[in-house]
Amino acid sequence: MSELSVIGGRVPRVDAMEKVTGQAKYAADYSLPDMLWCKLLRSPYPHARILNIDTSKAERLPGVKGIVTGKDFGGWSWGWMPATRDETPLAVDKVRYMAEAVAGVAAVDEDTAEQAAGLIKVDYEELPGIFDPEEAMKDGAPKVHDYVKNNISVEYHWNFGDVEKAFAESHLVREDRFRTARATHGYLEPPAILAYYDPTGYITVWASKQSPYFHYRHLAACFKVPLSRVRVIQPFIGGGFGGTKNDSLGGDFCAVLLSKMTGKPVKYVESMEEELATSRRRHSMIIYSKMGVDKDGLLKAVQQRVVADGGGYTAIGPLSMYLVGFMTAIPYKLPHFKYDGYRAFTNNPIGAAMRGHGVTHSRFAAEIQMEMLAEELGIDPVEMRLRNAIDNPKPGEIYETVNEVTIETCGLKQAIKEAVKDPLWRDRDKMPKKEGVISWGTGISGTSYLGGARQMGHQACAAIIRLCEDGTVNLITGATDCGQGSDTVLCMITAEELGIKLDDVAIKRVDTAYTPVDPGSYGSRVTILAGQATQKAARQVKKQLLEVAAQNWQVKPEDVEIRLGEVFLKSDPEKKMPFIKLARIACYSGTGAVILGTGYSSYGIEPLDLATGTGNGGCSYSFTAHTARVGVDMETGQITTTDFTIASDCGRLLSPIQAEGQIEGGAIQGLGQALYEDFIMDMGKTLNPTFLDYKMPHALDVPNIKLIDIVTDDPFGPFGAKEASEGSIVSAPPAVVSAIHDATGIWFKELPVTPEKIIKALKEKK
Amino acid sequence: MKEIHLTVNNQPYRLSVLPHRTLLDVIREDLGLTGTKEGCGLGECGACTVLMDGKAVNSCLVLAAEADGREITTVEGLADGDKLHPIQQAFVDHGGLQCGFCTPGMIMSAKALLDENPTPTEEEIKQGIAGNLCRCTGYAKIIESIKAAAKNMGGK
Numbered sequence: 038m039s040e041l042s043v044i045g046g047r048v049p050r051v052d053a054m055e056k057v058t059g060q061a062k063y064a065a066d067y068s069l070p071d072m073l074w075c076k077l078l079r080s081p082y083p084h085a086r087i088l089n090i091d092t093s094k095a096e097r098l099p100g101v102k103g104i105v106t107g108k109d110f111g112g113w114s115w116g117w118m119p120a121t122r123d124e125t126p127l128a129v130d131k132v133r134y135m136a137e138a139v140a141g142v143a144a145v146d147e148d149t150a151e152q153a154a155g156l157i158k159v160d161y162e163e164l165p166g167i168f169d170p171e172e173a174m175k176d177g178a179p180k181v182h183d184y185v186k187n188n189i190s191v192e193y194h195w196n197f198g199d200v201e202k203a204f205a206e207s208h209l210v211r212e213d214r215f216r217t218a219r220a221t222h223g224y225l226e227p228p229a230i231l232a233y234y235d236p237t238g239y240i241t242v243w244a245s246k247q248s249p250y251f252h253y254r255h256l257a258a259c260f261k262v263p264l265s266r267v268r269v270i271q272p273f274i275g276g277g278f279g280g281t282k283n284d285s286l287g288g289d290f291c292a293v294l295l296s297k298m299t300g301k302p303v304k305y306v307e308s309m310e311e312e313l314a315t316s317r318r319r320h321s322m323i324i325y326s327k328m329g330v331d332k333d334g335l336l337k338a339v340q341q342r343v344v345a346d347g348g349g350y351t352a353i354g355p356l357s358m359y360l361v362g363f364m365t366a367i368p369y370k371l372p373h374f375k376y377d378g379y380r381a382f383t384n385n386p387i388g389a390a391m392r393g394h395g396v397t398h399s400r401f402a403a404e405i406q407m408e409m410l411a412e413e414l415g416i417d418p419v420e421m422r423l424r425n426a427i428d429n430p431k432p433g434e435i436y437e438t439v440n441e442v443t444i445e446t447c448g449l450k451q452a453i454k455e456a457v458k459d460p461l462w463r464d465r466d467k468m469p470k471k472e473g474v475i476s477w478g479t480g481i482s483g484t485s486y487l488g489g490a491r492q493m494g495h496q497a498c499a500a501i502i503r504l505c506e507d508g509t510v511n512l513i514t515g516a517t518d519c520g521q522g523s524d525t526v527l528c529m530i531t532a533e534e535l536g537i538k539l540d541d542v543a544i545k546r547v548d549t550a551y552t553p554v555d556p557g558s559y560g561s562r563v564t565i566l567a568g569q570a571t572q573k574a575a576r577q578v579k580k581q582l583l584e585v586a587a588q589n590w591q592v593k594p595e596d597v598e599i600r601l602g603e604v605f606l607k608s609d610p611e612k613k614m615p616f617i618k619l620a621r622i623a624c625y626s627g628t629g630a631v632i633l634g635t636g637y638s639s640y641g642i643e644p645l646d647l648a649t650g651t652g653n654g655g656c657s658y659s660f661t662a663h664t665a666r667v668g669v670d671m672e673t674g675q676i677t678t679t680d681f682t683i684a685s686d687c688g689r690l691l692s693p694i695q696a697e698g699q700i701e702g703g704a705i706q707g708l709g710q711a712l713y714e715d716f717i718m719d720m721g722k723t724l725n726p727t728f729l730d731y732k733m734p735h736a737l738d739v740p741n742i743k744l745i746d747i748v749t750d751d752p753f754g755p756f757g758a759k760e761a762s763e764g765s766i767v768s769a770p771p772a773v774v775s776a777i778h779d780a781t782g783i784w785f786k787e788l789p790v791t792p793e794k795i796i797k798a799l800k801e802k803k
Numbered sequence: 804m805k806e807i808h809l810t811v812n813n814q815p816y817r818l819s820v821l822p823h824r825t826l827l828d829v830i831r832e833d834l835g836l837t838g839t840k841e842g843c844g845l846g847e848c849g850a851c852t853v854l855m856d857g858k859a860v861n862s863c864l865v866l867a868a869e870a871d872g873r874e875i876t877t878v879e880g881l882a883d884g885d886k887l888h889p890i891q892q893a894f895v896d897h898g899g900l901q902c903g904f905c906t907p908g909m910i911m912s913a914k915a916l917l918d919e920n921p922t923p924t925e926e927e928i929k930q931g932i933a934g935n936l937c938r939c940t941g942y943a944k945i946i947e948s949i950k951a952a953a954k955n956m957g958g959k
Contacts, residue, residue, distance in 0.1 A: 049895045056903030057891040057910060059838015059878035066837035223938045225842040225850050226904045275840070275904030276938050309843040520902025520939050694898035698944050702901065705941030728847035728936060736929040736942045 042601050043533040044691050044756050051525045051544060052273070052518070061273040064229035064245040065306045072231070073102055073143040075292045075305040076150035078157050079315075080132035080139055083168075083384035083721025084179065085161035087131055087139065095142060095156040100149035103298045104157070105141045105291055113259050115285065118493065121190075121351035123182055126259065126290035131164070133181050133349030134386050135721045136314045141291030143303050166721050170346040170381035171323065181349060181382035190347045191358045191380040195650035197366070197439040198373030203338035207329030211410055214325055215402040216787040218715040219346070221318040222391055223706075223733045226275020228282060229306040230289050234260070234297035241268040244289060247277030247519040248557020250495075253549045255285040256293060264549075271547035277519035278706070279390035280317035283559055284352060313726035317352055318716065320345040320380070320388030322361070324402040334416045336407075336425050338373040339365055341399055347380040348387040354380045356492075357388065359647050360395025363654045365403070366438035368449045368485040369425035374439065376650060384721045390559060392706060393766035396486055401788065404482050404771035409784055418775070419457050422483045422662075426450045429749065441651050444658055446749035446759075448686025452662035453483050455745045456684040462664045475668040475677075480775025482663045484768040487655025488688075488760030489753065490560020491641045499553035500570040502531060502578050504632035506624035508602070508617030509541040510578070515555025516567035517547055521762070522695030523563040527571045529692055530755055534575030535582075536599030537616055553637075561760030564691065565656055566638040568755035573636025581632050585623040586614075640753050656753040659760045660686040663704070663768035665740070667776040671799065674792030676712055678738070678773065684745035688759030699762035701742050707769025709734045712789050807871040811836070812880030820867040827851045827862035829870075830877060838878040838907050842936070849935030852908035853877050859915035861934070878907035881914065890914055890952040899948030901939035909935045913949045921953060 055061040092104045107129035116122035128139050140157050144150035165179040172178055173188040181188055204210050230244040240262060246252045249269040257264045274282065288305040296303040325342040343361055347354050362376035380388070411421035426449045430436045436444040456462060465479040501513040512531050518524035528542040545552065555567065583594040586604050590597070590612065598607050605613035623632050641656040666680040681704055690696040713732040717724040725731045750757035770788060778784050783798045804819040811834060818833055830836050830853065839862060842850035846861040853862045854876040881888040890913050893899065900906040909932060916923060916931030923931060928949045929942075937945060 049898070050900070052903070053895040053900060054887075056900050056906050057878075057887065057894050058882055059836070059907045061903050062837065063840070063904065065841070066831075223936075224902070224904070225848050225936060225938060226840070226902070227842070273903060276902040278938070306841075309845070309848075520904075522901065694944075698898050698901055698940050701941035701943045702939045703941075706938065727845060728843050729845070733936060733938065734941075735936065736932045736946065739942050742941065742943050 041533060043529050043539055045693065047694050048529070048539060048692065050522055050695065051528050063226055063275050064231060064243050064272045067231045067243045067272060068304070069231065069233065069302040072302040072304055073145060073295065073299060074147040074150045075141055075143050075288060075295055075303050076147065076154045077138040077288055077291065078140040078154040079136040080128065082132060082161055082163050083135040084164040084166040085132050086164060087128060088160040088162055090140060091158040092140065094158065095153040098149065098153045098156060100145040101142060101153045102145065103143040103295045105294050107139065109294060110259065110290065115255055115258065116351050117353045118355055121355065123184065124350040126287050134384055136311065137349065138287035141295060143295035143299055166384040168383050168385055168718065168721055170344045170383055173381040173383050174379060181384060188382040189379055190351050190382045191355045193358055193362060193376065193378045193647065193650060195362055195376045200338040200340050200373045200375045203373040204327070204329045207337045208332040209410060209413060210327065210329040211406055212327045213406055213786055214323065215405065217322045217398045217401060218710060218788045219318055219321045219718065220391065220710045220714045221313065221316045221716065222276065222278035222280055224276025224278060227307040227309050227312045228286055228288065230292050231302060231304045232292040232296045233302040234293055236300060238262055239266045239268065240293055241270065242293065243270050243272050245272065245274050245282055247274055247282045247517050248559060249517060249547050249549060250515060250554050250557060251283065252285050252289065259290055260293060268548065268550040271517060274517065274519035277558060278392040279394055279559055282519065283390060283557060284317060310726050313731060314723045315386050317387045317389030319391035320347065320357055322398040324398060326402045326406050328403070328406045328410060330410050334411055334414050334421050334424055336369055336371050339371055339403065340375040341365065341402065342377045343379065343399065345380040346385055346388055347382050348385045349382065350387050352387050352389045354388065355647060357390060357395050359645060359650070360654060361399045363440065363442065363650050364396050364485060364487065365399060366440060367442060367658060368427050368447065368483060368660055370427055372439055385718060386723065392703060393486065393763050394560065397767045397770070400484050400767050401770050404484065405774055405784060405786065408775055418481055419453060422453055423450060426453065426483060442653050445753065446657070446688065446751045447660055448747035448749045449483055449660035449662065452660055452684035452686055452747045455747065456662040456664050456682055459664065459682045459743065461666055461680050461682045474670050474672045476671050476780040477666065477668050478776045478778065478780025479664060479666045480772050480779055482768045482771035482775060484764065484771065485658050485660050486561065486760055486763040486767050487658055488561040489565035489641050489656030490562045491643065491645050491654055492556065493644050495556055496642045497554050497637065498556060498566045498570050499635060499637040500567060500574040501553060502574040502634040504578055504620055504623065506621055508620040509543065510535065512542055512544045512571065513552050514567050514571065515547055515552045516563045517558045519558050521558065521699055522692060523567065525695055526564050526692045527567060530568055530571045531575045534572055535579050536601060538602050560655065561763050564758050565754045566640055568758065569640055570636045570638045572755045574634040577634030577636060578632055582619055582623055585626065586619050589622055657688065657751040657759045659764040661764040661768040663765065663772040665772040665776045667773060667780060669777060669780040669795060674795030676777065678708060678740040681740045682743045682745065683765055683768065684747055685761065685764055686747040686749050686759070687761040687764065688749055688751045688754050689757040690746060691756055691758050696761040697744055700744055700765045703762035703765035704742060704769045705734050705739050707766040708773060710788060711770040711773040715789050805868050807868060809870055809873065809875055811875045812877060822868060824867045825863050826865040826867050826870045829867045830862060836877050836879050840904055840907060842904070849912060850905050850908045852911040852935060854911055854915055857918060859912050878910055881910070889955045890917065893948040893952035893955060897948040897951050898944040899940065905935060905937045909937060909945060913952065917953055917956060921956060923953060
């Protein structure tokens with residue numbers, strides 16, 4: 038692909054200048070004259086009936102302009118699917134998790150709003166709570182919602198092949214229980230919104246949403262206004278990673294309603310403590326995994342029974358539980374699998390999506406269990422993976438799993454082979470195994486993630502490109518860059534397709550009044566789907582321009598080419614004109630034409646099959662081989678991670694600096710998940726809702742990271758691109774846990790592997 | 804209300820502030836310099852880092868009254884007209900930012916570090932930004948950016 042001029046270049050982000058100078062505005066940076074501030078009152082109980090709310094004292098506080106409670110929303114509720122609309126903007130009859138919002142206040146400043154919220158008196162009748170998802174599913178457990186039985190919020194039972202027969206025929210079968218942590222996104226920008234409900238019935242908000250069109254639909258439905266009157270203007274987003282910023286929050290609805298009531302703009306900024314205590318975090322999951330292999334270590338069957346802590350509401354839980362199961366037969370050849378997934382309501386904060394959504398749980402369990410089996414069989418962990426890994430299909434061929442997931446490119450074997458050639462793995466036996474109290478170990482994982490997530494509906498994803506008469510273009514999409522770099526990638530695609538310079542492309546951020554509808558940023562879908570839409574829009578513009586050039590030169594459009602701002606005749610490159618001249622001719626030709634291109638994505642539009650788990654969940658699949666070296670202090674249990682080598686098949690890297698940053702960032706978020714991050718809960722109360730106590734990796738905790746590109750050319754992605762970053766958050770925990778095993782001889786099955794767990798296990802081992 | 808005098812980005816200000824207002828509140832709300840971010844409000848994330856008399860501080864932990872008479876530099880005060888400060892330029896060139904929310908604080912910590920130690924080792928760079936969380940980059944490209952900035956500014 039040497040003919041590419043822009044794609045693959047090591048170019049800076051298109052928004053870098055605004056961000057390094059402090060000019061990039063995030064939701065909390067917006068203000069309007071005469072603006073009020075909103076604060077929420079939150080429940081002190083994890084499960085309680087609301088008997089009465091007395092707002093009279095708060096109303097009398099000078100500076101208070103409005104108060105809302107759950108009843109003011111007229112019974113409106115929302116959820117990911119029509120059958121799961123179980124959440125209201127503020128709790129109405131009862132609260133289902135600690136710190137659930139029960140009232141909102143608008144006042145002249147933030148301090149007054151906070152003081153007033155504290156003056157609202159709520160009478161509660163405390164109810165028995167349920168905090169363990171397995172206990173929650175037992176008969177007689179306290180009920181979180183009345184509309185389901187045994188607190189089962191979501192359940193799937195999928196069966197492919199014949200696992201019973203396969204286990205009976207296996208040479209070796211293991212059964213283990215794994216558990217993943219209550220990890221959270223940890224973005225540094227707390228959720229915020231500035232809302233204005235103008236008296237003529239238009240809603241305008243500046244909100245920190247990575248999927249602004251979800252919010253747009255929620256606001257239209259909640260306030261019963263037409264979608265054409267809901268305007269979500271996208272500020273810069275201070276990190277997303279799924280979950281909270283992919284949904285609407287109580288504070289959002291309160292700010293809009295309070296604006297409607299007062300006629301003034303209302304701003305709501307969550308505190309980080311509120312965010313950490315209530316965020317829609319990654320589900321904690323218990324995974325009972327059974328795996329059978331033949332005497333050569335070839336996988337025969339996997340059966341996983343998964344119980345997820347759903348917390349108080351459903352949110353995106355049906356998708357989470359789907360994603361846990363549907364990739365069971367990737368990235369290793371697996372003829373039989375059975376998946377029983379349960380998501381239980383509890384009185385904990387809501388479990389939802391986070392980068393590596395779903396797959397990170399089941400793949401962690403499967404990777405560790407496969408290594409345990411390899412160890413028992415005396416098979417090298419690399420050899421075990423190479424024997425089982427899915428082969429890269431030949432161009433035009435497709436690999437299909439037992440549940441009909443189709444793979445067109447798979448670089449896993451190549452990734453494993455490259456990763457183990459790196460000195461980190463190759464020379465592991467030459468490096469010290471023991472230095473004083475430190476025991477060193479090296480580990481490996483081989484994993485996969487989907488790109489271009491499919492969904493149940495709302496697939497529409499488009500781009501519009503508008504040619505300006507000076508030869509520059511505006512790119513207009515509904516896609517959101519919440520930090521991942523997609524604006525840069527989409528501009529690069531535009532420049533490449535049109536044959537112009539990257540600097541001549543300007544991207545507009547989402548404004549639902551002008552930009553086309555889009556599903557949002559999740560499931561590694563933007564580069565793939567909005568990328569294809571952008572590619573098509575650019576081709577449409579180019580087609581029109583080639584016709585203008587051809588007419589001008591009295592040749593055929595196919596005789597003309599445009600590259601890096603020059604228009605030339607293919608047969609005689611000396612016959613040329615600058616792009617700006619062609620743009621002028623096209624715009625001033627007198628036909629009245631405006632050069633506009635539109636395109637929409639056609640990848641992955643079949644809806645998900647949640648009920649049976651059959652078929653694709655994404656358009657394409659990335660593959661990652663990840664090695665890690667750790668030192669374990671055998672006296673204190675402290676772990677130092679010194680090196681990661683990550684070989685990723687992300688397809689073609691369209692913007693290498695951005696893709697590398699994503700892979701590195703995902704891997705370090707995965708390191709946090711492996712070693713540090715977990716909300717400590719006590720009867721529904723989050724004991725560590727601060728960054729001091731909820732420990733995320735700092736600069737001093739991170740290893741040296743070496744990246745290796747495995748380039749495949751996937752037909753379901755612009756220029757052959759697949760996903761980047763969700764792969765490395767999935768690959769990091771099993772690689773780190775495998776390294777800890779190498780250092781200590783102990784398999785840890787619960788994340789995070791904290792010093793306490795290490796010390797305890799070392800004592801038990803003695 | 805207490806009257807204070809601040810110099811922010813070489814511009815003198817006289818302000819009346821309530822005793823509980825922080826330097827961060829004043830910078831963002833009274834002066835409208837929203838480049839400095841509020842992440843945690845508790846001094847744990849470093850997003851609000853500014854320079855006070857040349858030293859990096861978490862502006863959410865400094866009361867406005869304590870900053871009376873001090874010289875403050877925020878991210879808006881680094882570039883020289885249209886010309887970026889070499890640290891800013893290095894972050895742009897080396898991909899030392901993604902969502903950008905930690906970036907102003909990270910750049911101010913890097914500035915404090917390089918002003919004091921123009922030739923930091925990798926370990927010293929990590930120490931210098933240990934009070935600044937970044938959730939997007941995994942730090943690799945931030946460290947690379949600071950190394951490049953040190954080199955471009957004449958260090959080795």
